[in-house]
Amino acid sequence: MNNGLKTTAFAAALAATFGIAYGVGGGIGPVGTAAAQPAAGHAKGHGGDEHAGHGAKAAAAAPGGLQVSDGGYTLDLRTPAVEAGAPAALRFAVLDDATGRPLTAYRSEHGKELHLILASHDLGTYRHLHPERGADGVWSVTAALPAAGDYRLFADFTPGADGARNLTLGTDLAVGGHYRPRALPAASTTTTTDGYRVTLKGTPVPGRERELTLTISRDGKPVTDLQPYLGAYGHLVALRAGDLAYLHVHPEEGGPGPSVSFAATAPTAGIYRLFLDFRHGGEVHTAAFTVAAGAQPAKQETAKQEASKPETGKPEAEKAETGHAH
Structure with missing residues (x-):
């Protein structure tokens, strides 16, 4: 595991979300609370301290994106x-x-x-x-x-x-415009996007670092020729449901597929939404997951139960609307 590429903001911010693709502990309030604390740094290579994603200090740091x-x-x-x-x-x-x-x-x-x-x-x-x-x-x-x-x-x-x-x-x-609220999709370890099937292995645990591995296949065959995107084979952003605390991390060494791994630490129990960007065939694709870390607050558990069914069974139009622009 490459420590230099581990989460900084992730360990500190994944309390806010889980980092995927290319990153809060005891000091963070309940999910949905935007504490006015300094934003966490990112993994080395994102301008943060190489060790900022480890230990008690990382657990106490506030996630990014909550402050203007x-x-x-x-x-x-x-x-x-x-x-x-x-x-x-x-x-x-x-x-x-x-x-x-x-x-x-x-x-x-x-x-x-x-x-x-x-x-x-x-x-x-x-x-x-x-x-x-x-x-x-x-x-x-x-x-x-x-x-x-x-x-x-x-x-x-x-x-x-x-x-x-x-x-x-x-x-x-x-x-x-006309606003129609959408329920968060139910937690699932598998999702599909643009004809690709992406499987998530690993479960985030509040306050503890865990490895998350995402494996990509197409037409039943593993994708072994992923192309670099922003300098890596995967880019992961995690957002915490409720306050949208932000975590952006980069993967551990490896590639070019079919798996991309990330070190992740959930700062608090709650629901997180993970967005994995990967490039294949000259195009960037985004796979989205809903993930539960630890015991879920009652409000979020209710929201999860109301979600009709896992993403793997939903029509494409009902899934997260994702995209890129340059």
């Missing part, structure tokens, strides 16, 4: 509302609190200066976006969001200054 400001920087969303069903230009900047000006110097990680994640509050829609930065420091990207409702926008980046740590800032995005 942290570490001297603020996420400034300049298009806070869009309409569902039509392409919309999203514009935002990361402001340096000391100067009030947009940050223009970033450390490139996994081929990008900044990774942008969008997720609806009910976790039915997920987007991993790759915005472009203008010379003035303002980022922009076009996204088409199919469903109305409340969304969370996450900016995952490391400032270019020497010694700067990785940050994940979050802010809310309103998507107008």
Whole structure:
């Protein structure tokens, strides 16, 4: 197991979610509580401490994405509302609190200066976006969001200054239109996406590191020729149901398939939604899982029971709506 690629935010934030693809312990409140604590760092290679994902310190750290400001920087969303069903230009900047000006110097990680994640509050829609930065420091990207409702926008980046740590800032995005809430799919160890079957092995345990392995097959045959995506064979983002606490980790060494493994620590008991991005045949695909860690709060257990059936039995249209943009 490559310690350098283990979760930092994951061990610290997977309390918030489980990291998949390419990352909270005793100090974190109940699921659904957004504690005002510094955001956790990410695995080495994401700007975090190589050992930040291990031990009691990681367990006590708060997950990322719960704060709009942290570490001297603020996420400034300049298009806070869009309409569902039509392409919309999203514009935002990361402001340096000391100067009030947009940050223009970033450390490139996994081929990008900044990774942008969008997720609806009910976790039915997920987007991993790759915005472009203008010379003035303002980022922009076009996204088409199919469903109305409340969304969370996450900016995952490391400032270019020497010694700067990785940050994940979050802010809310309103998507107008007719809102119809969707129940979270029931927990399942198998899901399908774009003709691929992905199986999850391993169960997250609150406060303890566990290995999660995702195995990809197609037409009954293992996929052994995965292609690198953002510098790895898999990218995993985990979001905690309730407050959408964010965790982004990278896999352990291995590849090119059919399995991709991640070290994960759930900070609290609860329900998590995992999104695995992988590239095959020149295209990026996203597999989504609902995972239960430890004893489930009554409210979340009820929500789980109301979900009609596991994702493997659902029509494609009923599954999480996922996508990518550049």
